[in-house]
Amino acid sequence: MGNSYLTSCIKQFEYYKSLGDKTFEQLSFVELKTEFEDDSNSIAIIVKHIVGNMLSRWTNFLTEDGEKTWRERDNEFIDTFETREALTTYWNKGWDCLFNALKPLTEKNLDSIVYIRNQGHTVTEAINRQMTHYAYHIGQIVFIGKLIKGDSWKSLSIPKGKSSDYNKNKFSKDKAKQHFTDDL
Numbered sequence: 705m706g707n708s709y710l711t712s713c714i715k716q717f718e719y720y721k722s723l724g725d726k727t728f729e730q731l732s733f734v735e736l737k738t739e740f741e742d743d744s745n746s747i748a749i750i751v752k753h754i755v756g757n758m759l760s761r762w763t764n765f766l767t768e769d770g771e772k773t774w775r776e777r778d779n780e781f782i783d784t785f786e787t788r789e790a791l792t793t794y795w796n797k798g799w800d801c802l803f804n805a806l807k808p809l810t811e812k813n814l815d816s817i818v819y820i821r822n823q824g825h826t827v828t829e830a831i832n833r834q835m836t837h838y839a840y841h842i843g844q845i846v847f848i849g850k851l852i853k854g855d856s857w858k859s860l861s862i863p864k865g866k867s868s869d870y871n872k873n874k875f876s877k878d879k880a881k882q883h884f885t886d887d888l
Contacts, residue, residue, distance in 0.1 A: 707811050712883065713831055714806055719885045720835075720842045721799050724751075726860050727849040728795075733788040735852045747845050748783045748791055754841050755798030756780040761820065761834055762805040766813065770820035770830065806831070 728736065731747070739746045745753070756777060761770040785791040809827065817824045825833065850857045862870045 709814070709828070710806070710809055710811070713835065714803070715883045715885055716835060717799075717802060717806070717838070719888070720838055722885075722888070723842050723860055724795065724845055726858075727846050728792065730853055730856075730858060731849055733791075735849075736788070736791060737783060737785070738848075738852060740848075740851070745781065745844070746783060747848050748785050749781055750841050750845055750848075751791055751795050752783065752785070753777075753780040754838060755794050757834075757837065758798035758802050761830075762801045765805040765830075766816065766818060766827070769822065770818065802834075 727747070736747045736751075739749075756775060757780075760772045760775040763772065785794070814826065814828045816827050818827055818830050819825070820830065820833070846860060
């Protein structure tokens with residue numbers, strides 16, 4: 705069970721990263737920095753927060769508290785990106801940190817205790833906590849991207865009115881064990 709769980713988690717994290725990547729591809733740098741209200745977060749700010757969290761949580765994942773003393777969370781909500789390349793480089797740095805921590809794990813690690821702000825979590829619980837946190841924020845990224853692009857948005861899932869076509873294609877194939885992202 706453990707190795708299939710870890711494999712599934714890696715695929716799920718890869719999927720969420722791809723949603724962010726595909727959103728970034730549709731937007732200009734100015735659009736990535738767009739805030740709809742004074743106290744709202746742009747995509748750039750959400751990226752900065754997600755990566756700050758990733759670097760803190762996944763650096764020395766099994767041996768140090770996930771809330772590092774060097775993390776400056778409040779500064780994650782101040783946009784300091786000067787180029788698109790800086791934003792995407794930082795985004796990839798966070799994901800690299802996550803995958804470098806996650807990929808070496810084995811089933812034996814899943815019941816080990818790790819800490820986040822002195823609260824003990826099994827490795828499984830910590831992974832689930834982070835996955836849902838990132839899914840929440842990546843959903844925000846996609847939604848903001850869709851709001852910005854309006855009618856020119858290219859859907860990242862089944863487009864409205866296309867469910868029947870999508871299902872027809874899926875059910876025309878033989879049943880097979882696979883992750884839902886395998887043919888995206």
